[in-house]
Amino acid sequence: MPSAVFDSSEYDRRLERTKERMAERGLDALFVSDPANMNYLTGYDGWSFYVHQGVVVTQDRDEPVWVGRDMDANGCRATTSLSEESIRPYSDDHVQSPHDLHPMDFVATVLDDLGVSDGDIGLEMDAYYFTAKSYTRLQQNLPEASFEDTTLLVNWVRIKKSDAELEYMREAARISENAMQAGLDAIEEGVPEYEAAEAIYSQLINGTADYGGDYPSIVPLMPSGDHTGTPHLTWTDEEFRDGDPVIIELSGCRHRYHSPLARTTYVGEPPQEMQDRAEIVVEGIEAALDAAEPGVTAESVEKAWRDTIAKYDLEKEDRIGYSMGLGYPPDWGEHTASLRPGDETVLEENMTFHMIPGLWFDDFGVELSETFVVTSDGAETLADFPRRLFKA
């Protein structure tokens, strides 16, 4: 019995839009191996992306075909509405085989069976988990096929959210607020980093009084002290010390939908310079949020941030945000539009972004983020959490 994460009409719309883009590209079939895209098109949800798997969309079939490991076929039956003939499991001897048997050999037989072995087939060439070997094995098995790189085809369909998707992202935002508060409460002098990580995780999974939380695609990140300039280090046994700046970046998750949130805190009394810089970050993020509305470009949103900090003779070169929502480890980003110079994506209603600008100096960094949805006339942040420098 499939769980009803979305109505079947929602999946129908997603598939229809995907097929439209396939038609524009002249594709007979699309092989989707990004777990988020697999979920988007079918509802399939499971921690099975450590083995090769995917879904095949063909122009002439009403539903996609799931291909995965034999022991995951029941998971497909439990989380999707696919009919039996659209569930194609491969045997366990394909898994990390010592006999040169590769899951893509099986995928090739499925593509052949679907009548597209000599067709134009789209592959997510740069998606997580679609390895170089997956590609060369498909080439070897299907010498008549013509492969095209369709890495972000489904991701671009995902960029505009439905109301049902936004509802899950709002639920995720409630979880993010609770987890951020727990993290800020836990951090103090002498507390080991892992205890703060535990406090955050506890809220991420306990969720709210009304519902629980899913595992986030990225673990809570808490660079502190000298490490505020190393954004992707994870927690250790080290204790927080007086005078440590700490950046917390986390996301609640509901049915794989995220709503990330970042804040900065300081162990002890923050120096005036840091408070001043934090105010600049707040001013910059608010200017950028004000700039976001349907019809403007992604780069113009970033420019509002850059113009603000330039008033204080500051500049930062990295992008300040990206489209996101549905995701699996290692990332909740969609890899489509970014808020950065050169990105001319025009914002539309119901697009969602994580805006995470920051400033780094010799002794500290300040980072603060908001997840927002583009509304009919502006931008609405999903979380409601004070925008300021905290102190522990």
Next chain:
Amino acid sequence: MPSAVFDSSEYDRRLERTKERMAERGLDALFVSDPANMNYLTGYDGWSFYVHQGVVVTQDRDEPVWVGRDMDANGCRATTSLSEESIRPYSDDHVQSPHDLHPMDFVATVLDDLGVSDGDIGLEMDAYYFTAKSYTRLQQNLPEASFEDTTLLVNWVRIKKSDAELEYMREAARISENAMQAGLDAIEEGVPEYEAAEAIYSQLINGTADYGGDYPSIVPLMPSGDHTGTPHLTWTDEEFRDGDPVIIELSGCRHRYHSPLARTTYVGEPPQEMQDRAEIVVEGIEAALDAAEPGVTAESVEKAWRDTIAKYDLEKEDRIGYSMGLGYPPDWGEHTASLRPGDETVLEENMTFHMIPGLWFDDFGVELSETFVVTSDGAETLADFPRRLFKA
């Protein structure tokens, strides 16, 4: 200041063994993109594998070269002892670029700079995160190079653990014991699944009285009720019900080293049939553990399990275990030796395996696992946890 997870002599030995295998294959260079292999060779640790990165080993250089995103270079300085000239960051405009700029374009310039652009270069063709596009871009950029598939070259070096690595795995086992007990304590009729997940996570990260825990490469899995036959579904808001079998699979983690553990529990009074089957699983796993010692093959260990359950007219076709240790999401397995028919890997002292056999029937599944190290004359399990069916 690099954290001292291992002595530098440990990294020297790892590099030396890797170079020996490279020499056997006639390789001038090896590009390693599996995050576990990157960590193994350099100590590099960070949640940055959602962008392209890697380390390059060449025969004529004393240390590997790290290549990654600009904002992760400080993370490399913090977790490795690499000299500045061995840290090669690429600029942020390579990240999910709208301008057809790919991180592998930069990797190609590094390989060229290292003098191997016309050499024999090993690539981990089937490793997580080494995408099809990574491969085609390297091919385009380095037309004179000869690429070879070296997917598990470093993984096979990793299969025998040092005493220092085993120490971390033993620490991880202490965490696994605490987390398993917390999970068994939390599960009861009417409790939502996410509350049990929270109880487990809390222990995984709080660790023990002496040290904290790292995030595991796989989230705790708790298939229950009808879903014990769907091993990779994650927790939901559903409540445990009287009569539910529940399988818990989890792993503590220390410095990225794991020690997985699985047990089965039952909400209410388990039927006699299930208790009987659980005893068969225990008998089978103990027979397989007894069979494990230096000099025997991986398949012979599986045969001891299979022969045991055959006495009860039962059979199971999947592999019952695999080599593991160091890992990042999505997997803690090493993808080398498996305990299954046809795997003729000869066990040696200090190899480590997760043995996870199970039996599934119409109404329930029973699974029970142990992580063990091959000792001079047998096998030693790392966790000390009762081997039986539990009830909640």
